[in-house]
Amino acid sequence: MWFILITSGLSILIATFIAYTVLKHRLLRNGAPLPCPPRSLILRNIPLMADAMKKGMHIDLLWKGISEQLGSKIFFVDVIFFKLVVILDVDMAKEVLVTKNYPKSFTYDSFYSLIGGKKSILVSGGNLWHEQRMVFNPGFHYQYLKNLVPIFASNTERLVSILDKRCVTQEVVSMHLLLTKLTMDIICEVVLGVTFNVLTKEEGRTSELYSSFKELMDNVLWFFKRQGIEWTRDYLPWNALTMYRLETRYNNILIPIIKQRMAELEAEPALGSPAPSPKGSWVGGGLEEDPMFRSLPSFGSDHLSLDGSLGTLAGNSDKDMCVLSVALRTAKEKGIKMELDTVLAQVKTFFLAGHDTTATTVSWAIYELAHNKEAEEKMVAEINQVCGGRIPTSDDLSQLTYTGCVVREALRMWPPGGTTRIAPVGATLKGYGIGGHPLYIPHYCLHRDPQLWGEDADEFKPERWLDEDKLQKMNPFAYQPFSKGKRNCIGQTFAVLEARTLLAMLYSKFSFQYAGSEPERQVHNVTSHPKDGVLMRVVSRAGMSQ
Numbered sequence: 248m249w250f251i252l253i254t255s256g257l258s259i260l261i262a263t264f265i266a267y268t269v270l271k272h273r274l275l276r277n278g279a280p281l282p283c284p285p286r287s288l289i290l291r292n293i294p295l296m297a298d299a300m301k302k303g304m305h306i307d308l309l310w311k312g313i314s315e316q317l318g319s320k321i322f323f324v325d326v327i328f329f330k331l332v333v334i335l336d337v338d339m340a341k342e343v344l345v346t347k348n349y350p351k352s353f354t355y356d357s358f359y360s361l362i363g364g365k366k367s368i369l370v371s372g373g374n375l376w377h378e379q380r381m382v383f384n385p386g387f388h389y390q391y392l393k394n395l396v397p398i399f400a401s402n403t404e405r406l407v408s409i410l411d412k413r414c415v416t417q418e419v420v421s422m423h424l425l426l427t428k429l430t431m432d433i434i435c436e437v438v439l440g441v442t443f444n445v446l447t448k449e450e451g452r453t454s455e456l457y458s459s460f461k462e463l464m465d466n467v468l469w470f471f472k473r474q475g476i477e478w479t480r481d482y483l484p485w486n487a488l489t490m491y492r493l494e495t496r497y498n499n500i501l502i503p504i505i506k507q508r509m510a511e512l513e514a515e516p517a518l519g520s521p522a523p524s525p526k527g528s529w530v531g532g533g534l535e536e537d538p539m540f541r542s543l544p545s546f547g548s549d550h551l552s553l554d555g556s557l558g559t560l561a562g563n564s565d566k567d568m569c570v571l572s573v574a575l576r577t578a579k580e581k582g583i584k585m586e587l588d589t590v591l592a593q594v595k596t597f598f599l600a601g602h603d604t605t606a607t608t609v610s611w612a613i614y615e616l617a618h619n620k621e622a623e624e625k626m627v628a629e630i631n632q633v634c635g636g637r638i639p640t641s642d643d644l645s646q647l648t649y650t651g652c653v654v655r656e657a658l659r660m661w662p663p664g665g666t667t668r669i670a671p672v673g674a675t676l677k678g679y680g681i682g683g684h685p686l687y688i689p690h691y692c693l694h695r696d697p698q699l700w701g702e703d704a705d706e707f708k709p710e711r712w713l714d715e716d717k718l719q720k721m722n723p724f725a726y727q728p729f730s731k732g733k734r735n736c737i738g739q740t741f742a743v744l745e746a747r748t749l750l751a752m753l754y755s756k757f758s759f760q761y762a763g764s765e766p767e768r769q770v771h772n773v774t775s776h777p778k779d780g781v782l783m784r785v786v787s788r789a790g791m792s793q
């Protein structure tokens with residue numbers, strides 16, 4: 248009996264595998280065949296990949312290596328059940344992201360429990376995506392976010408007092424861990440209008456929100472890293488039950504708050520017609536009218552039009568002004584019905600996409616500045632001159648030009664993510680057949696390409712962002728930490744504003760000495776981030792000047 252069951256199970260598996268392999272080759276048959284590493288090259292690259300991961304090198308270096316060996320900026324590699332098409336060419340990236348704006352690929356399915364499923368603004372498409380982006384855009388617009396600088400600042404003050412103590416004890420701290428918790432506190436307060444004190448509980452207890460998020464994330468990643476058996480997560484009952492338990496625990500913290508905000512907005516009288524659209528289009532948070540971005544030479548603005556207005560930001564208290572309340576108000580004015588599961592999906596997406604990414608950016612900036620004292624001193628001089636020792640205002644932040652260059656440069660050298668799209672079956676790209684398979688654009692490879700950035704592409708040079716003439720001549724798709732086109736990052740203004748606030752407040756009081764192993768290793772989860780936590784010894788600036 249068992250023998251029959253096992254052999255028929257195995258036969259079904261083998262037949263499916265053969266059918267799938269035949270099918271995937273057929274899918275790519277349209278257009279010219281894509282370059283692919285010969286089997287030997289793949290085999291050579293497996294130890295390379297294992298070695299890279301062990302050493303904590305950036306995984307995208309593997310794609311860079313294959314591209315150089317093949318002499319092609321587009322190729323595919325076999326990833327067990329599908330072919331991954333890797334694109335390192337700026338013009339091809341433009342076609343995928345802007346000209347065709349292909350939808351997100353199925354590879355995001357692995358993270359559904361973290362982002363609330365297919366209704367998430369990160370992965371959805373069509374009308375649902377359009378509506379959600381329109382409803383949430385106002386809350387990520389500079390005109391609104393600039394009012395939230397005090398929230399960024401008051402949370403950062405708590406980090407400052409933790410670091411004050413560490414200056415005395417000379418204890419080494421993981422800046423990445425502290426910043427991850429701080430940015431989680433900030434995103435919670437900005438999006439939901441509540442404080443969870445994730446950072447302060449670091450001293451003793453763990454916040455329920457943080458531990459439930461982390462447990463869910465660890466579980467998702469465990470399976471994500473084991474591609475061959477990933478399906479067992481959802482189909483083996485005990486794995487599926489664990490996932491259900493973890494997701495429910497996380498959801499149960501968020502749902503009551505969301506329901507409360509929805510009830511408050513339901514009870515609120517309608518505020519009349521929405522405010523008129525601000526000048527120009529502003530997908531991605533209205534960067535063109537954002538003085539923070541205007542203080543830097545422009546580079547590659549690609550804002551595309553999307554209907555929307557600044558919405559009505561009116562509210563009486565902090566919670567009325569949270570991103571969620573602003574979005575619910577906009578939806579009400581536009582007659583868009585917001586279901587609980589749709590709202591939950593967006594809140595979870597903002598939590599996932601909106602804290603570790605910024606924490607990683609600031610961590611890398613601190614790491615690079617610790618290795619580049621000249622840049623640090625320049626930035627500190629600017630911060631002292633503009634902020635004069637007080638807590639920065641939004642106007643101050645928009646004048647921090649060099650600090651802005653530091654943030655841009657940290658994002659160039661260490662972009663936390665990439666993007667993966669999928670083209671319909673039969674699609675071609677510059678004559679190559681690409682249909683039906685995920686198209687991956689590794690931002691790291693574009694940002695470190697010497698052909699695009701020059702021979703110093705691997706060096707941290709914030710000054711490169713001041714060379715207006717050179718920037719104007721560059722292809723805008725050479726730099727895309729926030730991706731490009733309509734699906735660019737909704738939180739980019741938020742992230743840059745937050746990063747500038749953090750750097751201004753931290754560096755007006757402290758300097759950081761790197762205390763980790765050289766070079767800092769990297770880890771690749773949903774995003775790439777520093778593996779060793781950016782260990783730092785904190786030095787008080789007051790002490791330095793005495």
Ligand code: HEM
Binds near residue numbers: 369370608664728
């Ligand atoms: C330095 C910080 C950040 C970086 C580097 C970053 C990067 C990115 C990238 C590369 C994408 C495109 C992803 C893809 O195509 O798969 C993206 C999309 C997105 N990001 Fe960010 N992000 C950052 C901060 C934030 C913040 C603070 C938020 C929200 C509070 C946020 C929310 C989102 C959302 C909702 C999307 C999906 C947008 C859409 O498809 O319409 N991100 N981000």
